[in-house]
Amino acid sequence: MIVGGGSAGWLTAGVIAADHQLPRVPGLEVTLIESPAVSPIGVGEGTWPSMRDTLRRIGVSETDFIRECDVAFKQGSRFASWSEGGGEHYYHPFSLPHGYGEADLVTPWLRNHAAMPYAEVVSCQPQLCERGRAPKQVTTPEYAAVANYAYHLDAGKFGPFLQRHCTARLGVRHIVDHVARVEASDNGDIAAIVTTAHGRIEADLYVDCTGFSSLLLGQHYGVPLVTVQPQLFNDSALAVQVPYATPDSPIASHTLSTARSAGWIWDIGLQSRRGVGYVYSGAHMSDAEAERILRDYVADGAGADAAAALSPRKLSFRPGYRQRLWHRNCVAVGLSAGFVEPLEASALALVEFSAAMISEQLPPTRALMDVVAARFNDAFRYRWERAVEFLKLHYLLSKRSDSAYWIEHRAATTVPPRLAELMGLWQQLKPSRYDFYRIEEIFPAASYHYVLYGMGFRPALAPVAERVENAALAQRLFAEVNALGKSMLAALPTHRALLNHLQSYRLQRI
Numbered sequence: 001m002i003v004g005g006g007s008a009g010w011l012t013a014g015v016i017a018a019d020h021q022l023p024r025v026p027g028l029e030v031t032l033i034e035s036p037a038v039s040p041i042g043v044g045e046g047t048w049p050s051m052r053d054t055l056r057r058i059g060v061s062e063t064d065f066i067r068e069c070d071v072a073f074k075q076g077s078r079f080a081s082w083s084e085g086g087g088e089h090y091y092h093p094f095s096l097p098h099g100y101g102e103a104d105l106v107t108p109w110l111r112n113h114a115a116m117p118y119a120e121v122v123s124c125q126p127q128l129c130e131r132g133r134a135p136k137q138v139t140t141p142e143y144a145a146v147a148n149y150a151y152h153l154d155a156g157k158f159g160p161f162l163q164r165h166c167t168a169r170l171g172v173r174h175i176v177d178h179v180a181r182v183e184a185s186d187n188g189d190i191a192a193i194v195t196t197a198h199g200r201i202e203a204d205l206y207v208d209c210t211g212f213s214s215l216l217l218g219q220h221y222g223v224p225l226v227t228v229q230p231q232l233f234n235d236s237a238l239a240v241q242v243p244y245a246t247p248d249s250p251i252a253s254h255t256l257s258t259a260r261s262a263g264w265i266w267d268i269g270l271q272s273r274r275g276v277g278y279v280y281s282g283a284h285m286s287d288a289e290a291e292r293i294l295r296d297y298v299a300d301g302a303g304a305d306a307a308a309a310l311s312p313r314k315l316s317f318r319p320g321y322r323q324r325l326w327h328r329n330c331v332a333v334g335l336s337a338g339f340v341e342p343l344e345a346s347a348l349a350l351v352e353f354s355a356a357m358i359s360e361q362l363p364p365t366r367a368l369m370d371v372v373a374a375r376f377n378d379a380f381r382y383r384w385e386r387a388v389e390f391l392k393l394h395y396l397l398s399k400r401s402d403s404a405y406w407i408e409h410r411a412a413t414t415v416p417p418r419l420a421e422l423m424g425l426w427q428q429l430k431p432s433r434y435d436f437y438r439i440e441e442i443f444p445a446a447s448y449h450y451v452l453y454g455m456g457f458r459p460a461l462a463p464v465a466e467r468v469e470n471a472a473l474a475q476r477l478f479a480e481v482n483a484l485g486k487s488m489l490a491a492l493p494t495h496r497a498l499l500n501h502l503q504s505y506r507l508q509r510i
Contacts, residue, residue, distance in 0.1 A: 001201065003179060003193060003216060004209030005034035007155055008334025008351045010162035012207055013172045014058040015355040016362070022171035031203065032166075033175040033193065038211070039156070045268050045275050046074060046255050046345035047150040049094050052143045054352045060165055062142035063506045068161050070154040070270045072499060073135050073253050075125055075147055077344070081259040083455045085400040090117055090454030091129065091254070092344075094148040096446050097122035098484070099477035106430045106449065107466050108474035110458065118453035121478055124485030129254040131489055134498035141508040146492060150345075152255070152268045152275075175201070182220040189329045189366075190216065204366070206330045207358065212317065214336040221327050225338070227320040228388050231414055232395075233284065233405065234263055234341040235319060238294050238312040239277035242302055253495040257343065258297065259398070261285070262405040265297050266342065271499050279341050284405040287314065321384040326373035329366070331358060338384060343391050346442065350383065353440065383442045389419040390443045390451075396423070397455040426452065428460055 002009045013032045020028055055065060065071060076093035083090075097105050105122050113121050120126045125147050128135065135149035166172040177195040185191035192202045208216035217223045229235065244251075256267035263280030278294040291312055299307035321338025325331060333354045339347065357376055363369040395409035396419070408414065415423075422435060431448040493501070 001193060001203035001205070002030070002032040002207040002209055003034075004038075004211060004334075004336070005032060005163065006159045006209065006211070006334070007162070007348060008336075009034065009207075009209035010159055010166055011054065011058075011348075011351055012209065012333050012355040012358065014162055014166045014170060015054065015352075016359045017166060017170035017172050018058040019359045020362070029173060030171070031173040031175060031201065032163075033177060033179070033195065033198075033201070035178050036176050037178070045152055045155055045270070046266075046342065046348075047153065048345060048349040048352075049148050049150045050349055050352050051150055052145075054355075056143050058165070059169060060162075061506075061509065063502060065151075065161065066499070066502050069157045070272050072152045072251050072270050073495060074150045074152050074255060075129055075135050075253045077255040077257055078129060078252075079257050079259070079394070079454065081400075082257075082264075082394060082398055083400075085259065085402055085406075090450070091119045091123075091126040092447065092450040092454065093119055093123050093125035093129070094150060095123050095125045096148075097449065098124075098481045099473070100446055103473045103477060104430070104466075104470050105474055105477065106453070106459070107461060108471050108478075109453075110461060111466065111471075112475070113478065114458075119450050122481060124481050124488060127485045128488060128492065129252070132250045132253065132494050132496075133489060133492040134253060134495045135492070136498070137492060138498060138501050138505070139508070141510045143510065146488065149253075152270055154270055179215060182216060184220075190220070204329065205363070205369070208330055208332040208336045209334050211335040212339070214322070214332060216330045217322055217325075217327060217332040217336060221330065223322050223324050223327055223332075225318060225320040226323050226384075227318060228340060229319050231388055231392050231416055232319050232340055233281035233409065234279050235317055236282045236287070236290070237277050237279045237315040237317075237341075238287070238290055239275070239315060240294065240298065240310040240312050242274040242276050242298055242306065242310070244273065245302060248496065251495045251499065255345065259400065260293050260297075261403045263290070264343070265294065279343075281405055282316075284403065321380075324377050325354075325380045326376045328373075329369060331373070331376065333358075337380070340388060340391060343394060344387075344443070346387050349442070350380075350387075353383065353442075354380065382438065385416070385418070386436070386442050389416050389422075390447070392416060392419060393448070393451055394455070397452065397457055399456070426457070426459055430459060 002013050009032055013030050017030050078091050080089040109121050135147040136145055167174045177197050180194045180196050183192040183194055190206050192200045194200050251269040258265045262285035265278050268275040278290050280290045295307040317339050319340045325337050334351050361372045363372045398406055400406040431445040436445050
């Protein structure tokens with residue numbers, strides 16, 4: 001039984017139902033119960049490329065998804081004013097550096113091209129984003145890519161879309177009702193969920209997707225939240241929906257993240273609107289000042305009248321994750337498991353990883369459930385720790401000194417010990433697979449390259465001479481990036497043109 005809907009609940013239901021081919025498997029049922037009075041938080045409108053695999057895995061048509069969830073394509077993130085606080089920017093694209101794994105790209109970049117941004121030397125995707133190109137052509141099949149991509153989506157539409165798919169095509173039982181109480185068994189497991197209208201409903205495994213309230217894992221079991229606020233200060237956000245100036249306004253195919261005095265502003269382009277919000281620390285800035293900064297940002301792009309007409313929605317959160325994610329016969333997924341600021345859009349990715357592991361390791365007996373739970377807790381404790389470190393890296397590298405917020409973020413006492421150790425190592429050695437050794441790392445070494453070198457971090461070059469063959473291979477790869485960029489710019493449509501096309505024509509299904 002999955003308690004709670006939204007993106008987390010329905011993605012989990014869909015993955016389990018599709019993997020186990022409901023209803024053809026005797027004895028296995030998937031039930032999702034959600035309250036009629038709870039609306040989705042809707043913060044996580046950005047996704048990772050993994051979402052393409054997840055949606056394909058559960059049998060969703062990409063064309064239907066794009067049409068019904070106000071979807072736009074996302075090719076990465078553009079970070080502005082993070083390093084110095086001026087007009088500088090860098091990209092964290094979704095495509096791996098060209099030739100990554102074949103050659104050392106960092107040393108020849110430093111020796112010969114250090115005046116150019118690292119991402120633009122090793123990837124043509126920043127060019128595509130700057131020029132407003134889509135990541136695929138009208139003839140590219142569903143889920144296939146010319147340039148690696150994820151999505152921007154309307155979370156308020158995504159949950160109902162998944163609900164229709166899961167109930168109509170995957171055999172998921174849907175109950176709309178209020179949870180009155182959680183009933184415990186003698187051994188401490190959850191025995192049943194007691195609802196207002198449907199009474200007592202039993203299951204063997206309960207998935208807590210009840211959001212920040214964490215009705216099962218947090219409230220019933222009392223599993224505490226491990227706070228990460230000493231490392232990541234942000235605990236508040238103001239969010240608004242900004243209309244486009246005209247129906248043919250360009251749509252950015254990347255998330256824009258713009259640093260401000262006590263936080264940062266996200267700017268996400270959907271087909272019909274932009275989702276804009278200011279994430280900040282309540283200890284460093286008042287809500288009124290945050291709202292002024294957000295309105296000023298919107299006014300810069302949409303005009304003073306548009307900014308004045310907005311009604312920001314306040315969101316508050318405690319940054320952290322549950323001490324245990326799976327306890328007895330209950331596992332938390334989504335906001336009930338934890339939440340940190342959406343700087344690198346990790347929220348829905350962690351939902352996907354959680355749903356996949358639950359489905360693939362679905363315990364056949366109660367005795368084996370404890371073994372699976374221990375493995376799940378180890379895997380996701382590791383992932384949460386790595387996510388916190390990666391987000392902290394953005395602040396640690398900043399040279400901004402315009403507020404206590406940025407200065408305090410660089411204090412040694414706020415840096416996770418493992419990250420501090422790695423920063424010392426990376427003064428001499430580039431991030432590598434030896435730093436991130438698990439098969440499914442939440443952020444690979446390549447992502448650290450983009451952020452480190454994008455924000456001006458420069459390692460010391462090795463005292464030994466660079467191998468001649470590596471230097472030659474790297475120069476060839478850099479030239480290929482340049483040529484590939486020109487070719488793709490000429491061949492790919494604009495982002496809005498492709499999205500408009502998909503309103504009338506379908507992508508080819510694989």
